[in-house]
Amino acid sequence: MDAPHASPSCLVCARTSDEVPLLTFAYRGREHCICPQHLPMLIHSPARLAHVLPGADGLSAADHHD
Numbered sequence: 001m002d003a004p005h006a007s008p009s010c011l012v013c014a015r016t017s018d019e020v021p022l023l024t025f026a027y028r029g030r031e032h033c034i035c036p037q038h039l040p041m042l043i044h045s046p047a048r049l050a051h052v053l054p055g056a057d058g059l060s061a062a063d064h065h066d
Ligand SMILES: [Zn+2]
Pocket: 010, 011, 012, 013, 014, 015, 034, 035, 036, 037, 038
């Protein structure tokens, strides 16, 4: 059910590469995009992305200052 012209967008803020630089990463066989502003969230608090990145709550954070 993906829209045919869905352009890649940050999985947190949904901004596209028209607005921000987007980084693409693969997770569980799927490709996702994230902007630099939200990349630290993926690194340090992946569980907070579980609602948009199923399984992320099982990832361990890069550090534990939370
Ligand atoms: Zn973002």
